[in-house]
Amino acid sequence: MEHPAALAGPPIGWRDLDRVLVVRPDNLGDVLMAGPALRALRHAAPGARLDLLAAPAGAAAALLLPEIDAVLTCSVSWQEAGSRDVPVAADLDLVDRIGHGGYQAVVILTSFSQSPWPAGYLCRLAGVPVRVGMSKEFGGAGLTHWVPSPPDELHQVDRSLHLLERVAVPPFGGRLHARVPPGAVRAARVLLGDRGPYALILPGASCPARRYPAGRFARVAGRLASSGLRVVVAGTAKEAPVVAEAAGDVPGAVILAGELDVPALAATVAGARVVVCNNSGGAHLAAALGTPVVVLFAGTEQVGQYLPRFVPASVLTVPTGCAPCRQFTCPYALECLDLPPERVAAEAVRLAARGPVRTSAWSSVREPG
Structure with a gap:
């Protein structure tokens, strides 16, 4: 009762x-x-x-x-x-x-x-x-x-x-949604151009305990480039060192640190063939925009509370006895994110292949009108 x-x-x-x-x-x-x-x-x-x-x-x-x-x-x-x-x-x-x-x-x-x-x-x-x-x-x-x-x-x-x-407001489904402003599409296009399909890597997160190591992201980026996908690595201005390290030495990688506001980031997510990110806003942007996503999920939270739904997704994590820890900084060695870059890249390539072939990287973005 x-x-x-x-x-x-x-x-x-x-x-x-x-x-x-x-x-x-x-x-x-x-x-x-x-x-x-x-x-x-x-x-x-x-x-x-x-x-x-x-x-x-x-x-x-x-x-x-x-x-x-x-x-x-x-x-x-x-x-x-x-x-x-x-x-x-x-x-x-x-x-x-x-x-x-x-x-x-x-x-x-x-x-x-x-x-x-x-x-x-x-x-x-x-x-x-x-x-x-x-x-x-x-x-x-x-x-x-x-x-x-x-x-x-x-x-x-x-x-x-x-x-x-419980207060008499019926639901209209649980699918996330987002509207990308036309100006944001144009801004993202200027930064990225339209040179074929790309994978978007978002190495940032709200706290260190949720961040897959940037050096491992760089190895993921290299394998994605070898698969034929152009690599884009993005983050905030504060995340510039992490973004640069995550891009590694991948030829032709587009590095965007502090250059995308949230609407332009949404446009970039919508145009990607696949997104690779931590348990962060990028994962939910991908879910809202229908972009396949690989989420590297730290043990700070319960996966079932946050996993992307209604979109092709692969949530990768390593079960540990300390999860969910709710910590901002891991007191151990991020065992929950001890994921081989090869496995991460393979999941990203698999999901990228599942999506529709786009004649333009921007074809998935619907402008109001």
Whole structure:
């Protein structure tokens, strides 16, 4: 039996709402995995303005999700993982920003290890009357509609959809989606040209414990080039040393460090024959855009919560006794990513061969019109 306070709030008239806020202050991939929930909300509240509260790392993903009308970007205190002291004024400022939005409802999306209560209480102070979230524990008046958590093992997409189903928002499928702006296609084309099929390597990740060694990525790149695929290696400006090392000495490799914003990265992912990456936003971009992907999955998380679906994918990992560890830095020797480059490259070549033959590397990108 569920707690008597669970779902004690009255039915929500979604179709009557004018302004709804969705809270997901996480990384790029987390926001992309919220896409099916956003799509379901858009259908349930077709006339509402749908805004997203996102962290800087995930805010740019909103440019790829047509359901989102505007973004409130904020590094929220309850997601601060380090020892840095966050001034109380930052929380008070966020309360004011939310209050000025005039939201009638907020939906707080979380992973199994996160709590919706801090966001719920801030939104309560901001005057948002309907506050929906999911949690294992009871937290009082922070949420008007508290949904008890499903099993931890549930995929992150299904977790968000479960939350909405419990408050009468039916799902419209669990497939990720993304819209690539036409300008991003043009920007990526300028950088890459159109010289045949390519494999895209994304060696970065949000923390060192999730990163396959760059030197091994270089060996993967060499084998992909030998198979006839052009090699593109991309990452952020901060990842420039890793990107350069991952490209190795592959002849003709295109190295893009800090040159692609998120929309242009999405265009590059959409144009690739295959993507090879860590458990990172790149994997979810590939899933959203239908590009085959090889994911080198560290033991920091449970595979079933994040694996790409509805797209040709190969998730490679080495089972270890310490997984899932949730660590940012591996205290051992990354045994969970002790994957031979030859195996990684073979999987990438196999998946690349499964995809349709494109007359242009950009033919898979549909421009609105």
